[in-house]
Amino acid sequence: MNRRIFVSALALGAMLLGQPAFAADPENTMIITLKDGDVTIALRPDLAPKHVERIKQLVREGAYDNVAFHRVIQDFMAQTGDVQFGDMEDGFNASRAGTGGSDKPDLPAEFSSTPFVRGVLGMARSPDPNSANSQFFIMFTEYPSLNGDYTVVGEVEKGMEFVDKIKRGAGENGEVADPDRMIKVRIAADNK
Secondary structure (H helix, E strand, C coil): CHHHHHHHHHHHHHHHHCCCCCCCCHHHHHEEEECCEEEEEECCCCCCCHHHHHHHHHHCCCCCCCCCCCCEEECEEECCCCCCCCCCCCCCCCCCCCCCCCCCCEEEECCHHHHHHCCEEECCCCCCCCCCCCCEEEECCHHHCCCCCEEEEEEEEEEEEHHCCCCCCCCCCCEECCEECCCCEEHHCCCC
């Protein structure tokens, strides 16, 4: 059996078992430890190779550890990843959390036709489509107005029940007082 048929058979088997088809690649599996448990995310370099590479780089630098979920909106999404102002153990600034990024340059958009549904991980950005940097969000529900306008970088494979427990924000922009955080973030391949 050639490699392409084998990979397709694996994807079909995963779908039939009700599991994401992009599981089982430790190099592209991100694990976020939250207060209630671990969230396993299948990163999607097939959709957004530059964004996935950036996320893995920041994970491996430890930049996402202790970063707040600064914007969380019921029936929409939970946003995190501001490594500049969101680190709750080093330099946290509640009034600026969500306005920063990393010390790396912004990334050009990598839009796809993959829809924003429950569990999808997307890159946050300003109105400029080429301004994603380090922030990302996890969808609580389907949100079609984001489709094709934001970069999809992954999907939750396991632990969505822990994402559902992230403290929600108040106000129309979802700002969170005393926010929950990503305690530890790692790439599965690094757990040797």
